[in-house]
Amino acid sequence: xxxxxxxxxxxxxxxxxxxxxxxxxxxxxxxxxxxxxxxxxxxxxxxxxxxxxxxxxxxxxxxxxxxxxxxxxxxxxxxxxxxxxxxxxxxxxxxxxxxxxxxxxxxxxxxxxxxxxxxxxxxxxxxxxxxxxxxxxxxxxxxxxxxxxxxxxxxxxxxxxxxxxxxxxxxxxxxxxxxxxxxxxxxxxxxxxxxxxxxxxxxxxxxxxxxxxxxxxxxxxxxxxxxxxxxxxxxxxxxxxxxxxxxxxxxxxxxxxxxxxxxxxxxxxxxxx
Numbered sequence: 001x002x003x004x005x006x007x008x009x010x011x012x013x014x015x016x017x018x019x020x021x022x023x024x025x026x027x028x029x030x031x032x033x034x035x036x037x038x039x040x041x042x043x044x045x046x047x048x049x050x051x052x053x054x055x056x057x058x059x060x061x062x063x064x065x066x067x068x069x070x071x072x073x074x075x076x077x078x079x080x081x082x083x084x085x086x087x088x089x090x091x092x093x094x095x096x097x098x099x100x101x102x103x104x105x106x107x108x109x110x111x112x113x114x115x116x117x118x119x120x121x122x123x124x125x126x127x128x129x130x131x132x133x134x135x136x137x138x139x140x141x142x143x144x145x146x147x148x149x150x151x152x153x154x155x156x157x158x159x160x161x162x163x164x165x166x167x168x169x170x171x172x173x174x175x176x177x178x179x180x181x182x183x184x185x186x187x188x189x190x191x192x193x194x195x196x197x198x199x200x201x202x203x204x205x206x207x208x209x210x211x212x213x214x215x216x217x218x219x220x221x222x223x224x225x226x227x228x229x230x231x232x233x234x235x236x237x238x239x240x241x242x243x244x245x246x247x248x249x250x251x252x253x254x255x256x257x258x259x260x261x262x263x264x265x266x267x268x269x270x271x272x273x
Contacts, residue, residue, distance in 0.1 A: 003027075005131050006232060006273070009139055010093060017096025018150065020142040022089075023127050029087045030221050031079040031176045031211070040091040042070040043153065045120060049082030055109055065117045069153065070109045071101075079176070083212030088124050092146055104154045112156035123149045171196040172210050175203070176218065183222045183247050189215065223247045224261055227254070231270040239266050 004024040011019050021040050029044075029051065044067060051062040054077040062068060062078065070076060072093075079085075101107065114120060123145055130141045175192050192215065193200045207215045227246040230237060240251040243266075248254035258266050 003128065005128075007131075007139075007142065009142070011095060014139055015095070016139065016143045017094050017100075018143045018146045019092060019094040019139075020127065020146050021091040021093055023124065023131070024087075024089045025124060025128060027087050027089060029078075029080055029085045030225065031077075031180075031218070033077040033173075033177050033180055035075045037070060037072060037074040037076060038091065039072050040093050041072060041097055042068070042089065042091050043149070044068040044070075044078075045088040045117065045124070046085070047088055047121070048086035049080055049084055051078055051080045051082070051085045051087075053078045053111060060111050062111060063113075065113065067112045067114065067117075067120070067153065067156070068109075069106070069112055074109045076109065077173070079173075080211070088121060090124065090127070090146075090149075094143070097150075100150060106154070112153060114152060114156045120149055120152050123152065169210060171198065172207055175207065175215070179215075179219055179222055183219065183226060184245060185247065187219055187247070219247075220257060220261070224258060227258065227266065228262075228269065231266055232273050235270065239270075242266070 003026055004022075006022045007020050009019050010021065026047065046062050046064050046066050046068075048064060050064060053060045053062050053068055055074070068078065126145050127142060130138050130145065135141065174196055178192065178195060179187060189200050189204070193203045196203065198206070204215060207218075211218065213221075223246040227242055230242045230245060231239075234242070239255075243249075243251040243254035246254070248257070255265055258264075258269070262269055264272070
């Protein structure tokens with residue numbers, strides 16, 4: 001069963017207090033750096049492994065069972081410190097969200113711990129089931145279940161566990177930021193090593209030690225993540241153009257890499273989403 005989907009609903013076209021935008025279950029969380037955040041609220045539930053959240057110039061440990069709540073347009077960065085950091089995530093909006101959080105005393109982004117995470121996980125599974133039914137009234141079911149999740153989050157308490165991390169990790173963050181900003185262009189290992197003043201060999205070792213995957217795996221992940229977004233959002237764009245926009249000049253090679261990682265061709269992925 002497909003465990004990631006985007007709805008066709010936003011607070012602009014659906015006037016409900018709680019509107020689901022996207023959902024993903026059992027997602028291997030990649031490194032994320034969003035200096036200006038997203039235009040939606042986000043909830044990211046850590047299911048397996050640990051991560052780090054950087055927000056407001058502070059760093060926090062995100063332990064298994066914790067959740068990250070992000071308000072719209074708030075800059076943040078997060079990444080796993082386990083070989084596999086598995087999360088559930090959802091993005092949501094609606095005219096009632098902000099008032100809901102203000103009324104229960106949640107006024108900013110942060111980390112929240114719930115005593116019984118199985119409840120939230122089950123409710124997120126319920127959202128997935130709603131999507132599979134393809135009901136004409138699914139928008140209302142999405143809204144109802146989303147509200148139940150928010151009520152569970154309201155029972156949580158913020159975790160304040162700021163923590164410092166070694167300088168070497170900052171160099172890896174610079175490399176990951178560079179890849180996220182320049183994935184459309186050719187990326188050469190020697191250039192990456194020069195940016196952080198490390199040898200190519202040591203940079204590769206340090207990157208793999210910190211993340212559990214190689215630099216080249218990460219470049220592929222970033223390019224394919226952006227390709228999937230374009231395939232869904234730019235449906236009239238030719239696949240060969242999307243290939244170039246994501247750093248692959250050879251569309252045949254792009255198709256081969258995409259199928260190896262996603263189990264289907266770019267065209268089939270677009271059709272299924």
